[in-house]
Amino acid sequence: MHEVDMTRALLITLTDWWEAQPERPQVTRVHLQVGDFTCVEPVSLEFAFTAAVRGTVFASCELVIERVPFVAHCPRCEANYQPQIGEAYACPTCHLPLTGIVSGRELRIARLEYVDAHLEESLCT
Numbered sequence: 001m002h003e004v005d006m007t008r009a010l011l012i013t014l015t016d017w018w019e020a021q022p023e024r025p026q027v028t029r030v031h032l033q034v035g036d037f038t039c040v041e042p043v044s045l046e047f048a049f050t051a052a053v054r055g056t057v058f059a060s061c062e063l064v065i066e067r068v069p070f071v072a073h074c075p076r077c078e079a080n081y082q083p084q085i086g087e088a089y090a091c092p093t094c095h096l097p098l099t100g101i102v103s104g105r106e107l108r109i110a111r112l113e114y115v116d117a118h119l120e121e122s123l124c125t
């Protein structure tokens, strides 16, 4: 399953980052950019993520998915367009087959939100 592999990779990235932090902060939110051309189903990804983080330090972490539209560039029209499956991803104006992808292949962590444990401790005293 596509999303399970994605989640596994995401969790490895998160864990590597977390272990490199001396404060070991508690991650509350992960903002993930998911391009429409990755064929990743956000609902499946959320489901896989929730299952994967269970019992880890990221168990209470929320996954926030930011969709990135699939945009291509037509060199003949010198314009960007949103490719459609029904049109075989070709340029809607001149029908030149898809050549350059501007966005839509993203699958990356945009940013992390976390609570600094030390900061919280000092606020409590």
Ligand SMILES: [Zn+2]
Pocket (backbone or CB within 6 Å): 074, 075, 076, 077, 078, 091, 092, 093, 094, 095, 096
């Ligand atoms: Zn064109």
